[in-house]
Amino acid sequence: xxxxxxxxxxxxxxxxxxxxxxxxxxxxxxxxxxxxxxxxxxxxxxxxxxxxxxxxxxxxxxxxxxxxxxxxxxxxxxxxxxxxxxxxxxxxxxxxxxxxxxxxxxxxxxxxxxxxxxxxxxxxxxxxxxxxxxxxxxxxxxxxxxxxxxxxxxxxxxxxxxxxxxxxxxxxxxxxxxxxxxxxxxxxxxx
Amino acid sequence: xxxxxxxxxxxxxxxxxxxxxxxxxxxxxxxxxxxxxxxxxxxxxxxxxxxxxxxxxxxxxxxxxxxxxxxxxxxxxxxxxxxxxxxxxxxxxxxxxxxxxxxxxxxxxxxxxxxxxxxxxxxxxxxxxxxxxxxxxxxxxxxxxxxxxxxxxxxxxxxxxxxxxxxxxxxxxxxxxxxxxxxxxxxxxxx
Amino acid sequence: xxxxxxxxxxxxxxxxxxxxxxxxxxxxxxxxxxxxxxxxxxxxxxxxxxxxxxxxxxxxxxxxxxxxxxxxxxxxxxxxxxxxxxxxxxxxxxxxxxxxxxxxxxxxxxxxxxxxxxxxxxxxxxxxxxxxxxxxxxxxxxxxxxxxxxxxxxxxxxxxxxxxxxxxxxxxxxxxxxxxxxxxxxxxxxx
Numbered sequence: 001x002x003x004x005x006x007x008x009x010x011x012x013x014x015x016x017x018x019x020x021x022x023x024x025x026x027x028x029x030x031x032x033x034x035x036x037x038x039x040x041x042x043x044x045x046x047x048x049x050x051x052x053x054x055x056x057x058x059x060x061x062x063x064x065x066x067x068x069x070x071x072x073x074x075x076x077x078x079x080x081x082x083x084x085x086x087x088x089x090x091x092x093x094x095x096x097x098x099x100x101x102x103x104x105x106x107x108x109x110x111x112x113x114x115x116x117x118x119x120x121x122x123x124x125x126x127x128x129x130x131x132x133x134x135x136x137x138x139x140x141x142x143x144x145x146x147x148x149x150x151x152x153x154x155x156x157x158x159x160x161x162x163x164x165x166x167x168x169x170x171x172x173x174x175x176x177x178x179x180x181x182x183x184x185x186x187x188x189x190x191x
Numbered sequence: 192x193x194x195x196x197x198x199x200x201x202x203x204x205x206x207x208x209x210x211x212x213x214x215x216x217x218x219x220x221x222x223x224x225x226x227x228x229x230x231x232x233x234x235x236x237x238x239x240x241x242x243x244x245x246x247x248x249x250x251x252x253x254x255x256x257x258x259x260x261x262x263x264x265x266x267x268x269x270x271x272x273x274x275x276x277x278x279x280x281x282x283x284x285x286x287x288x289x290x291x292x293x294x295x296x297x298x299x300x301x302x303x304x305x306x307x308x309x310x311x312x313x314x315x316x317x318x319x320x321x322x323x324x325x326x327x328x329x330x331x332x333x334x335x336x337x338x339x340x341x342x343x344x345x346x347x348x349x350x351x352x353x354x355x356x357x358x359x360x361x362x363x364x365x366x367x368x369x370x371x372x373x374x375x376x377x378x379x380x381x382x
Numbered sequence: 383x384x385x386x387x388x389x390x391x392x393x394x395x396x397x398x399x400x401x402x403x404x405x406x407x408x409x410x411x412x413x414x415x416x417x418x419x420x421x422x423x424x425x426x427x428x429x430x431x432x433x434x435x436x437x438x439x440x441x442x443x444x445x446x447x448x449x450x451x452x453x454x455x456x457x458x459x460x461x462x463x464x465x466x467x468x469x470x471x472x473x474x475x476x477x478x479x480x481x482x483x484x485x486x487x488x489x490x491x492x493x494x495x496x497x498x499x500x501x502x503x504x505x506x507x508x509x510x511x512x513x514x515x516x517x518x519x520x521x522x523x524x525x526x527x528x529x530x531x532x533x534x535x536x537x538x539x540x541x542x543x544x545x546x547x548x549x550x551x552x553x554x555x556x557x558x559x560x561x562x563x564x565x566x567x568x569x570x571x572x573x
Binding site: 014047049065067083085087090091095096097118119120122137138152153 | 218219220234237238251256268273327343354355356
C-alpha cells in the first residue's frame with residue numbers, strides 16, 4: 001500500500017480525483033472517476049467503481065465489487081456489503097445508453113444504513129437511516145428508518161437498532177439498551 | 192484511456208484478440224481472451240471477462256463485472272446490467288471442471304434484449320428479442336420476444352416495447368406509439 | 383501467464399503469501415493476502431480476493447469474482463460459482479467494522495460441495511459434503527450432505543450424487559450408478 005499522509009490507496013487503483021478525505025483506504029483494482037468527492041474515514045474495497053460526480057460521505061464503508069453510479073446518494077456511515085448492486089435508471093436498452101440526465105432516478109441511503117451483500121437496489125427509492133436491507137435481497141420500494149427488509153422482493157421483517165441488533169421490543173434494545181418510538185417514517189431514537 | 196483510432200481500451204485491460212470493431216470501448220481490469228470477436232459500437236465495462244471463442248455482436252452493452260462464457264450468444268444491441276451472471280453448464284463439480292464441450296448448454300439472447308443487474312441466467316434457454324429480465328432475478332426458463340420476467344424464479348410479468356417501456360396495451364405504446372401483435376413466440380412489431 | 387514450475391499466476395494478481403501448492407492457477411486482478419494457504423490443484427479465477435489467514439484446501443475451484451473471508455472454511459474439491467458471495471458476520475454497521483474476532487460466524491463447506499453462481503451464503507451454517515446450492519440462491523440455514531437447495535430463501539429440492547447429477551432414486555444414480563443410504567446428516571455413499 002502506498003501511503004499519502006493517512007490516505008491509503010493501492011497503486012493498481014485508478015484515481016482521477018484529488019478530493020479524498022483523511023484516513024480513507026481504497027483497495028486494489030478500483031476506479032474513482034473525476035469530480036468525485038470521498039469523505040474522511042471511508043473504506044472502499046477491491047474492484048469498486050465510483051462514477052463521475054458522485055459524493056461519498058464520511059465514514060462510508062463499501063465492500064469489494066460495489067459500483068456507485070450518478071444518482072446514488074450515500075449519507076454518513078453507510079455500509080454496503082460485497083457485490084451489492086445499485087441501479088440508476090429504469091428500462092435500460094443498449095441503444096439508449098447512457099441514460100439522459102432526466103432519466104436518472106435517485107436512490108438516497110440514510111445515515112448509518114446497511115445494504116446487505118449481493119443485494120440489488122432498484123432506483124427511485126429512499127432507504128431510511130439505520131435501515132437494514134438483508135443479504136441477497138432485491139429491493140423494489142422505499143424502506144423506513146431502522147426498518148429491516150429482506151427477500152425477493154424485499155419485504156418488512158422487523159426493526160433494527162443503531163447498534164445493528166434486531167429489536168424484539170422497540171422500547172429497549174437487548175444489546176445496547178437504546179430506546180425508540182414509532183413515527184410515520186420509521187423509528188426515532190429516544191434521547 | 193489509450194486511443195487507437197476510434198477504439199478505446201484501458202491499458203490495465205488484457206486483450207488477447209485483435210478482432211475488435213470500431214467505436215468500441217472496453218473499461219479497466221477486463222480480460223478479453225484470444226479468438227474473441229467483438230463488434231462495432233460495443234461498450235464493455237470494468238472487470239469484465241470474455242472467454243475464448245465468444246462472439247460479441249455489434250452494439251452490445253456489458254456493464255461492469257459481466258463474464259461471457261463459451262456457449263453464451265448475445266445478438267446485436269443486447270444490454271447486460273452490472274454483475275448479471277451467466278452459466279454455461281449444469282451440475283458443476285470442482286473435479287469435473289472445465290466442462291466437456293458436449294456438456295455446455297447454450298444461452299441465446301435475442302436482439303435488443305435487456306438482462307437486469309445482478310440477475311442469474313441459468314443455461315440452456317432462449318431469451319427472445321427485446322425481452323426484459325428484471326434486476327436481481329434468477330432465470331430458469333426461456334423468455335418470449337418482448338416478454339418481461341422477474342423474481343426468483345423469474346415469472347411472466349408483462350410485455351416490453353422496443354423503446355424499453357412496459358406496454359399497458361400491446362396495440363400502442365404510450366411512450367413511443369409502436370404497435371404489436373401477439374404470436375406464438377411473443378410479440379411482433381406491426382410495421 | 384507467468385509460469386513458476388507448475389504454478390500459474392497472472393502478473394496483475396497481488397500475491398502476499400508463498401504458501402501455494404503445485405499445479406494451482408490464479409487469474410488476473412486477484413488478491414491473495416498474507417498468511418493464506420492455498421493447496422494443490424486449485425483454480426482461482428479473475429477478480430478473486432482471499433483474506434488474511436484463510437486456508438484453501440486442495441482441488442478447490444473458485445470462479446471469477448469470489449471473495450473468501452476469515453471464518454469461511456472450504457474443504458477439498460469445493461466448487462464456488464462466479465460472483466457467489468460469502469458473509470462472515472451478522473448485523474454489519476459501517477461504524478463497527480471490521481468485526482471483532484468473536485463476532486465472526488464460521489461457514490464450513492464440506493468436501494466436494496458446489497455453491498452456485500451469484501448465490502449469497504449467510505454465515506454460521508454448515509454446507510454438507512457434496513451438497514449443491516443452486517445458482518442465484520440466498521442460503522439462510524445449514525444444508526445436509528448431498529442435499530440440493532435453491533431459491534430465496536433456499537429450500538430443500540432434492541438430493542445430488544457425487545457425480546453432480548440429481549438423484550431420482552437414492553439407491554442408484556442413473557448417471558454413474560452410485561448408491562446411497564439416508565442418515566441423519568444427509569446421504570451416505572454405499573461403498
